[in-house]
Amino acid sequence: MPFTHLLTRPHLIRRPRSTGSILKPLLFARMLDAGEILPETLVPDIPSQFAGYRPENYDREFRGAVPARTALARSLNVPAVWMLRRHGVDRFYDFLRGMGMTTLHRPPGDYGLTLVLGGAEGTLWDITGMYANVARIGGGAGSPASGQAAGELARGQAAGGLAPGLYRPRILADAPPASAGRAPLSVGAAWLTLEALVDVARPGAESQWRVFGDGRRVGWKTGTSYGHRDGWAVGVTARYTVGVWAGNASGEGRPELTGIGAAAPVLFDIVNRLEGEAWFPRPEAHLREVKVCRSDGYRATEGCETTVAWAPRDSHFERPSPHHRTVHLDPSSGLRVHGRCESVHAMSHETWFVLPPGQESFYRRWDAGYRPLPAYRADCAETSAEASARSPVDLLYPDDGTRIYIPVELGGRKGRAVFAAAHRDPDATLHWHLDDRYVGSTSVFHEQALDVADGWHVVTIVDEMGNRARRAFEVLARGEEAGQHQ
DSSP: HHHHHHHHHOOOOOOOEETTTTTTTHHHHHHHTTSSOOEEEEEEEOOOOOOOOOOOTTTTTOOOEEEEHHHEEEEEHHHHHHHHHOOOOHHHHHHHHHHHHOOSSSSSHHHHHGGTTTEEEOOHHHHHHHHHHHHIIIIISSSTTTTOOEEEOOSSOOSOOOOOOOOESOOTTTTTOOSSOOOOOHHHHHHHHHHHHHHHHGGGGGGGGGSSTTTTOOEEEEETTTSOOOOEEEEEEOOOEEEEEOOOTTTOOTTTIIIIIIIHHHHHHHTTTTTOOOOOOOGGEEEEEEEEEEETBBBBOSSSOEEEEEEEOEEEOOOOOEEEEEEEOOOOOOOOOOOOOGGGGGOOOEEOOOOHHHOOOOOHHOOTTTOOOOOOOHHTTTTTTTHHHHHEEEESSSSEEEEEEEETTTTSSOEEEEEEESSTTTOOOEEEEETTTEEEEEEEOOOEEEOSSEEEEEEEETTTSOOOOEEEEEEEEEEGGOOOOO
């Protein structure tokens, strides 16, 4: 069993291994402190490519947009990459080092956006130490350099068939402190992160922990490296931080070697043998209430249904909701109108939750309550400046100015670039043009694989009403891709 093997070869605790998703909570915490998100802020979950890098979720599904807290609890990869792109690789890299990660020996650009998905290597010692640092701060210590620090090796026979010598890191004794002075993470951000990690679904019988009155709160996260070479699980209680790595010393991958399948059961076997303790109390002095729109978690704007969210006290999340706008309706038909086709006194007005077309096309498959914008009344459609300004068509890939490298396939044939689009109307047909040359049409699923020569090009999509979107992009010649970074 990997755990027993680790105990008999303790040097593996300090051997760098691919981190998988185990660093996602650190990004979540850092962005809370930076005022870039709140726990319920929507982040994109759509087909995405970043300089040739195309992240995918474990279930190969897209949800359009998800709250940041949900994305963390479900360990969704695409939202995590969008979040890192917004925050910045360099800033996250510096934060990880400040929290105690000692294995980042390459420049930030070498890791790129994969930094949050296993592109970096970490040791079990460092990873567990960083989670312990988050727990110490979230528990109110304020600085990982303060408070009790004692790495204990509990001698005696462990139950459940595990080998003697169970390691119990309350705080890793010689784990690198997050800072000699001011902690790089606030108490409020740390506590909110720990709260989000309680929502991570547990394996097996542990999934019903909330049903039982004595169910213990554990903030925890798993990670699985590319090729199933490493399985991680780290859990935090109010007193203990437990880290588990499962894998082979040789680095051999196996299908069953996952964080949830191999490491998580060991984690909870250990946690359930530790004495229980009340969860971290909410640090009221380190949090503040923010009024947000219930549907997207951004600062409340006039007309949206509101709720209250917690934010770190000194963060400055000020972005108003970009997804709520006032629409003018014909009361009798429910269709949209405007001042050029209807008098103001004859209109009704409503604040509407509207996602961008690309996000909306996936979001409404998961949220039956989502209401797409009504169409314009026939006599208003042609004269609406808003209709042309807010096109229902969106190109998901490429972004404007994207540089694309198209690899050679097996057999030496040049591959094709796959372009993706979305339309608010699920029944719409899109017509595709490359450099003003018609190349085909799509319906339902709007993806088009094109054979594109090196150099600059323009792709254009047009629906049957004349709405369009266009992007300029460059296809790199062979050899140029070496200079690209994600």
